[in-house]
Amino acid sequence: MTDYSARLRDFQSPAFPSLRPAQLSTLEKYEELRIAAMATDIGIELPTGAGKTLIALLIADAALDRGLRVAYLTGTKQLSKQVLDQADHLDGLEVHHFWGKNYPAAQLLDYHQAQAVGVMNYWVYFNTNPRVEPADLIIFDDAHLAEQAIAGMYTLRIPRDSQGGAALYQSICEAILQVSPGLYPSLPAMRDGAAPRGNPPELISFVDWAAVSNGIIGEIAKSEFLANDNSARFVWKTIQHALRRCGVLVGPTGIEIRPYHVPTQTIQAYARSTERVYLSATLGQPGDIQRRLGTRTVVTTPRIESDPQRLGRRTFLFNPGTDAALDDATWQFAIDQVDAAGLHGKGRVAWLCASSAEAAEVAGKLEDAAYTVYRLQTGDDAAVDRWKDHDFAHLVTAGRFDGLDFPDEVCRLVIVPSVPAASTEFERFVVAYLGDAAYMRYRIGQRLTQALGRANRTPTDSAMYLGLDPGFGAILADPAVHAALGSDVQPAISEGLQLHGGSWAQVSEAAKKFWATHRLPLESIPATVPTRTRPGRRVGGVAQVESAPMEVTATTRLWLGAHADAAESASHAAATLNDSAELEHAAFWKYVEAHAYFDRQGPGDVERSRAALESAVAAAPQTAWFVRLQRTADGMDGSAPGGISHDRLFLAWDGWIREAGSKIAPIIASSRQGLRGTHEETVEALTVLGRLCGASANRAAGARNSGSKWAWASSVNGQRRIWSVQDANSTRIDRADINEVVGAAVEEQHLHPKSRVVGCHLTNTTELTAAAITAAANAHVALVHTDAALALYDAMAERFVAYQSASGAGSAVERGQARELVDPRLPPGDWLDELLSSENSELLQSIDVAEVFDR
Numbered sequence: 001m002t003d004y005s006a007r008l009r010d011f012q013s014p015a016f017p018s019l020r021p022a023q024l025s026t027l028e029k030y031e032e033l034r035i036a037a038m039a040t041d042i043g044i045e046l047p048t049g050a051g052k053t054l055i056a057l058l059i060a061d062a063a064l065d066r067g068l069r070v071a072y073l074t075g076t077k078q079l080s081k082q083v084l085d086q087a088d089h090l091d092g093l094e095v096h097h098f099w100g101k102n103y104p105a106a107q108l109l110d111y112h113q114a115q116a117v118g119v120m121n122y123w124v125y126f127n128t129n130p131r132v133e134p135a136d137l138i139i140f141d142d143a144h145l146a147e148q149a150i151a152g153m154y155t156l157r158i159p160r161d162s163q164g165g166a167a168l169y170q171s172i173c174e175a176i177l178q179v180s181p182g183l184y185p186s187l188p189a190m191r192d193g194a195a196p197r198g199n200p201p202e203l204i205s206f207v208d209w210a211a212v213s214n215g216i217i218g219e220i221a222k223s224e225f226l227a228n229d230n231s232a233r234f235v236w237k238t239i240q241h242a243l244r245r246c247g248v249l250v251g252p253t254g255i256e257i258r259p260y261h262v263p264t265q266t267i268q269a270y271a272r273s274t275e276r277v278y279l280s281a282t283l284g285q286p287g288d289i290q291r292r293l294g295t296r297t298v299v300t301t302p303r304i305e306s307d308p309q310r311l312g313r314r315t316f317l318f319n320p321g322t323d324a325a326l327d328d329a330t331w332q333f334a335i336d337q338v339d340a341a342g343l344h345g346k347g348r349v350a351w352l353c354a355s356s357a358e359a360a361e362v363a364g365k366l367e368d369a370a371y372t373v374y375r376l377q378t379g380d381d382a383a384v385d386r387w388k389d390h391d392f393a394h395l396v397t398a399g400r401f402d403g404l405d406f407p408d409e410v411c412r413l414v415i416v417p418s419v420p421a422a423s424t425e426f427e428r429f430v431v432a433y434l435g436d437a438a439y440m441r442y443r444i445g446q447r448l449t450q451a452l453g454r455a456n457r458t459p460t461d462s463a464m465y466l467g468l469d470p471g472f473g474a475i476l477a478d479p480a481v482h483a484a485l486g487s488d489v490q491p492a493i494s495e496g497l498q499l500h501g502g503s504w505a506q507v508s509e510a511a512k513k514f515w516a517t518h519r520l521p522l523e524s525i526p527a528t529v530p531t532r533t534r535p536g537r538r539v540g541g542v543a544q545v546e547s548a549p550m551e552v553t554a555t556t557r558l559w560l561g562a563h564a565d566a567a568e569s570a571s572h573a574a575a576t577l578n579d580s581a582e583l584e585h586a587a588f589w590k591y592v593e594a595h596a597y598f599d600r601q602g603p604g605d606v607e608r609s610r611a612a613l614e615s616a617v618a619a620a621p622q623t624a625w626f627v628r629l630q631r632t633a634d635g636m637d638g639s640a641p642g643g644i645s646h647d648r649l650f651l652a653w654d655g656w657i658r659e660a661g662s663k664i665a666p667i668i669a670s671s672r673q674g675l676r677g678t679h680e681e682t683v684e685a686l687t688v689l690g691r692l693c694g695a696s697a698n699r700a701a702g703a704r705n706s707g708s709k710w711a712w713a714s715s716v717n718g719q720r721r722i723w724s725v726q727d728a729n730s731t732r733i734d735r736a737d738i739n740e741v742v743g744a745a746v747e748e749q750h751l752h753p754k755s756r757v758v759g760c761h762l763t764n765t766t767e768l769t770a771a772a773i774t775a776a777a778n779a780h781v782a783l784v785h786t787d788a789a790l791a792l793y794d795a796m797a798e799r800f801v802a803y804q805s806a807s808g809a810g811s812a813v814e815r816g817q818a819r820e821l822v823d824p825r826l827p828p829g830d831w832l833d834e835l836l837s838s839e840n841s842e843l844l845q846s847i848d849v850a851e852v853f854d855r
Contacts (some may be wrong), residue, residue, distance in 0.1 A: 594612035
C-alpha cells in the first residue's frame with residue numbers, strides 16, 4: 001500500500017509539512033478500497049477546507065508512479081487555477097493546464113506519457129472531439145459539476161425563446177397532438193406558450209414518439225434552431241441515431257430529448273479509464289452520483305463531518321409566509337438586503353437560480369431596476385471575474401450550487417430564489433409525478449448544503465443566505481431532506497426555521513441584527529443554548545435499497561440497442577424500488593422496461609410492452625403518474641383516452657402541499673373571510689381561491705391592476721384570469737369599473753397573445769348599469785358576485801381539505817386513495833374555464849356555481 005505520509009514528506013513542502021488526521025484516514029481508506037476491494041470508482045467526501053485538493057494531488061502523484069495517465073477535472077478555470085496553485089507547492093509533481101486552444105505539444109506529450117497530470121475542466125475532457133487522450137485515472141473535483149458537461153453531450157434542449165427554437169418547439173408539439181390529442185392535457189397551452197412556467201412537463205409516451213420521430217428528424221435537421229446553435233448540432237449528431245430510445249419531455253420553457261440516464265460508460269473518455277475518484281464536500285448517496293453521472297457503482301470512503309465554526313458565521317433567512325418567490329413583498333425584502341449588503345462592504349450579490357428560465361427572469365428584474373448584472377453561462381468563467389472586479393453587482397447563475405467560491409470580501413449575500421428541487425425537465429417531471437422517489441428529496445438537502453457554503457470558506461467569513469420560495473419551510477421540515485443536510489449548515493437552517501410562520505417584519509429584524517454584528521468575531525456573539533436532545537425516530541424517506549446500478553445499466557443497454565438486457569435491468573430496478581415502497585418510482589422503471597420491448601419491435605414485443613405497463617398499474621394507487629400509465633397502455637391497443645382528467649388539479653394540489661404543508665389549513669380558514677374584507681384581504685383571498693382551483697395564482701401589482709392573476713393550462717389552451725375588486729362602498733357597477741379590468745386584461749393579452757385572457761370583476765352588488773352590461777359583453781369581462789366566489793371557495797376548500805387529510809404522509813398509496821375519494825366530486829371537463837367565462841351570464845351568482853358542481 002502507498003504510504004502517503006512518506007510521499008508528502010518527500011516533497012519537503014513548507015506549505016504542506018504533514019497530513020491532517022482526516023486526510024490521512026481518508027487516504028488510507030481510499031488505498032484499502034483501491035487494492036483490497038478492487039473498486040474502480042471511489043468517492044471521497046471531505047468538508048470545505050479539509051484539504052481535498054492535496055489528497056487528490058497525492059493520489060495523482062502515486063498514479064503517475066504506477067504508469068497511469070492522470071486527468072484532474074474541475075468545473076471552472078477558477079477551480080483549475082486553485083489546483084495549479086497547490087501543485088506549485090509540491091516540487092517535482094508536473095501539472096499542465098489544458099483549456100480553450102491551449103494545448104502545447106510538449107505538455108500534451110507529458111500528459112499522454114504519464115509524466116504529468118493534465119488539469120482541465122469537464123467540458124475540455126468530455127466532448128465530442130476531445131484534444132486529449134482518455135486518462136487511466138480520472139479525478140472528478142466537485143464531482144456534481146460533471147453532470148452538466150456529460151449530460152450536455154446527450155441532451156438536446158430546444159428552448160422556446162431561442163432563435164428558431166419557438167418554431168421547432170411548436171412543430172414538435174403539433175406533431176404529437178396529431179397522433180395523440182387526448183393524452184397530454186397541458187400540451188396545447190405549452191405549444192402556444194400559454195402555460196404557466198411552473199406547469200409540470202409532459203413525458204411523451206414512447207409509442208407516440210415512435211410515431212412522429214421519423215418526421216421530427218427532418219424537422220430538427222433543417223431547423224433554424226440547429227443552424228444557429230453549435231452545441232446543439234454536436235448533440236444532434238450524437239443522439240440522432242437513437243432518437244426513439246430517448247425520453248422526451250415537453251415543458252413550458254423548452255423540450256428536452258435525452259436518454260433517461262446518461263450512457264457515460266459508452267464514452268471513450270470514461271470507458272478507457274481504469275480508475276475514477278469523485279471528490280466533493282457534499283458527495284451524497286453513492287447511488288445518486290451514479291444516476292447523475294451514469295457511471296459504474298461508486299464506493300465511498302467514510303464521511304468526515306465538519307466543524308460549523310471553522311467556516312465562519314452564516315445566517316439563513318427564508319420566506320415566512322405564502323408570497324411567491326418573486327412577488328412584490330418577497331422581492332422587496334431581497335432588494336432591502338441587497339441595499340444593506342452595499343452599506344456593509346462590497347455590494348456583490350450571488351443569485352443561485354434553479355433553472356435558466358428563472359435566472360433570465362431574475363436578471364431581467366435586476367436590469368429593469370438598473371443594477372449591474374453578470375450571467376454565468378456554461379463555459380463563460382470570465383463572468384465571475386468580471387463580477388468580482390465590480391464593487392456593486394449581481395452574479396446570476398442557473399443550476400449551479402457547487403464549485404463557486406466567494407470567500408472574504410468577495411460576497412456577503414447569496415440569494416436562492418426557489419427550492420433547489422429541480423434544474424432540468426427530467427427532474428421537474430420526477431418531482432411532479434414520482435413523488436415517492438427518495439433520491440430527489442436527498443438532492444434538495446445536498447444542494448442546499450452546497451448553496452449555503454458558497455460564501456463561507458474560511459473561519460473569518462460571514463454571509464447571509466436568503467431563500468425566497470415559500471416552500472423552504474415545509475421542505476426543510478422534511479426528515480429526508482434534513483438528513484441530507486451537512487452538519488455545518490444545520491445551525492443556520494435551524495435558526496431560519498425558528499422564524500418560519502412569523503412575519504416579514506420578524507425576518508427583517510433578524511436580517512438587521514446580522515448586518516449589525518456580522519463583522520464581530522464569532523466568539524463575541526453569544527451562542528444559542530442548546531435544548532435537550534433526544535434519540536429521535538428513524539428517518540424515513542431515504543431509500544433503504546439501491547436501484548441505481550440497475551437503472552444505469554437499463555438506460556445504457558437501451559441506448560446501445562441491447563433491448564433484452566435493458567428490459568431485464570429495468571424490471572429488476574422496478575422490483576427493488578417496489579420492495580422499498582417507492583411505488584411511483586418503481587412504475588417508472590416498468591415504463592422503461594416497456595420502452596425497451598416496444599423499441600425492439602420483434603414478434604410479441606408490443607404485447608410484452610403493454611404487459612409491462614399493465615403490471616405497473618395493476619392494483620396501483622390512482623396518482624397522476626399511474627393514471628397516465630394506464631392511458632398510455634390503453635392507447636397501445638387503439639383505445640382512445642377517456643375524458644378530460646383532473647391531473648392538473650391534483651398535481652397542483654400536491655405541489656401546494658409540498659410547498660406549504662400544515663400552514664395551508666389556517667390559510668384556507670382565514671382567507672375565506674377576506675372575500676368580504678378590505679381590498680387587500682379580498683385580493684389575498686382570491687389568490688388562495690386560485691390555488692384551491694389548481695391555478696398558478698399570485699398578487700398582481702401594476703399601474704392598471706392591484707388584484708389577483710390566475711393562470712392554468714386547460715385541454716385546449718392556456719387560461720388566464722385577471723381579477724379586479726369592486727369598491728366595498730359602491731352600490732352599482734358602472735362602465736368605469738369595467739374599463740379598469742379591461743385595461744389590465746388587454747395588457748395581459750399583449751404579454752400572452754396565445755392565451756385565453758378574461759377579465760373578472762368581483763362585486764358585492766347586483767345592480768349593473770346598462771353601460772356596464774354592454775361594456776362587459778363587448779370586452780368579454782366576467783362579472784362575479786361575492787356570493788359566487790364564496791360558493792366556489794367553499795366547494796373547492798372542502799374537497800381540498802378532504803384530499804389533504806386523506807393524503808396523510810404523502811405516500812403514493814395515500815395520495816391515490818385521496819384522489820379516488822375526491823375525483824368523482826369534481827365537475828367534468830374544463831369546468832373552471834367554463835365557469836369564469838364572459839359568455840355565461842350577466843353576473844355569476846352562487847346558484848350558477850352550485851349547478852356546475854351538481855352535474
